[in-house]
Amino acid sequence: MQPVVGVDVAKGSSVVQAFTRRNEPYGKLESISHGDSGFERLGELLAELQARMAIAPVVILEATGHYHRGLVAYLERSGWTHFIVNPLQSKRAKGTQLRKVKTDAADAWHLADMYYRGDVLPHRTWDETFTELQHVTRQHEFVTGMFVQAKLNARALLEQVFPAYEEIFYALFSVTSLSVLERCLEGDDGDLVETIQACAGKSRSRRWVDEKARRLREILLDWRAQPRSQSQTVALSGMVSLLLSFTEQLSDLEKQMNELAFDLPEVELVKSIPGIGDKLAAAIVAEVGDVGQFEGAKQLVAYAGLDPGIFSSGKFTATSSRITKRGSKRLRRSLYLAVQCGIRGSTNKRIREYYDKKRKEGKPYKVVVIACANKLLHHVYAILSKKQPYRN
Incomplete structure (x- = not known):
């Protein structure tokens, strides 16, 4: 029987237990750090086990956020066979035991036992470009969320500190508007024309720039004469600097996203679907x-967590069920947004027709949008598997 090493991954370290065969541990339980010395010790243990059993051992570990990635990178570099177990599957398998035990040692033992029972399947692997694109898109989503919250806070402060400024620029949170506001709050408003022109560039005429500068001078005279909270002014200045920093970060992330997407023909194929742009496709x-x-498409739908849960017991069968939500929440969110873009203005005629049909049947809005997301994911699977663009 093949030797197995069960690894319970944690932050900064992992608990390792080797087995020569089922329920026969090899050596003592060890804790290794996620560094060169720890990985070197793991390599020694694996080599020792291979020499003893005359067959390469298999490493079983659980996906644990980002903590397992350093260990997985070492195993891939060293050429050791490893399997990454879905935490949901691991938790369900543990539920078959009568005793309720939760320790690192028990988890490492349990992971190895899952392999011996035949419950472990090969994990998903893909090209490094997909992984890099995933890192960038997830970071973009994270920064965008903070950017939105920062804008809400900045607007609330602006309404209390400098309410008249909202009438100057239509795009209040554009780089031009934020840069000018930053100069005004710092009291450095000597040459507003140059400041506005430098930020706007060639996109705006000289007449537009002069008009903005004139209106700014007028409201600044009244603003300086009025009493205001110094602490809120400082807070607003800090939020403006933060917004400019977020804008720059998002611009850099979008540039990286476009560079990575250029090497993936799949992005262009997904972009051929009406209502899906660069960011959603990526x-x-x-x-x-x-x-x-x-x-098949159904397996992809299940991976996205858009498949309906099934509940049946005896003579009872549930007539309505919610989606499982056990897959990628980011994929679900992207598809939800893509459907909203597609049905708005009938951009995607097929999805719009399907949406109207379900609404006429009396289905609630969110139920229909989720059904459309399911259908859209079938379209995505079809164009990616056939490597052909979307056709109306």
């Missing part, structure tokens, strides 16, 4: 990865 492809890993 996010969908990053979360789906290599579509060849899915046996």
Whole structure:
């Protein structure tokens, strides 16, 4: 029987237990650090086990956020066979035991036992470009969320500190508007024309720039004469600097996203679907990865967590059920947004027709949008598997 090493991954370290065969541990339980010395010790243990059993051992570990990635990178570099177990599957398998035990040692033992029972299947693997794109799109989503919260806070402060400024620029949170506001709050408003022209560039005429500068001078005279909270002024200045920093970060992330997407033909294929632009296409492809890993569209739908849960017991069968939500929440969110873009203005005629049909049947809005997301994901699977663009 093949030797197995069960690894319970934690932050900064992992608990390792080797087995020569089922329920026969080899050596003592060890804790290794996620560094060169720890990985070197793991390599020594694996080599020792291979020499003793005359067969390469298999490493079983659980996906644990980002903590397992350093260990997985070492195993891939060293050429050791490893399997990454879905935490949901691991937790369900533990539920078959009568005793309730939760320790690192028990988890490492349990992971190895799952392999011996035949419950472990090969994990998803894909090209490094997909992984890099996934990192960038997820970071973009994270920074965008903070950017939105920062804008809400900045607007609330602006309404209390400098309410008249909102009438100057239509795009209040554009780089031009934020840069000018930053100069005004700092009291450095000597040459507003040059400041506005430098930020706006050639996109605006000289007449537009002069008009903005004139209106700014007028409201600044009244603003300086009025009493205001110094602490709120400082807070607003800090939020403006933060917004400019977020804008720059998002610009850099979008540039990286476009560079990575250029090397992936799948992004262009997904973009051929009406209602899906650069960012949504990149996010969908990053979360789906290599579509060849899915046996069919239904498996991809299950991976996205858009498949309905089934509940039946005896003579009872549930007539209505919610989606499982056990897959990638980022993929679900991207598809939800893509459907909203597609039905708005009938951009995607097929999805719009399907949406209208379900609404006429009396289905609630969110139920219909989720059904459309399911259908859209079938379209995504079809164009990626056939490598052909979307056709109306």
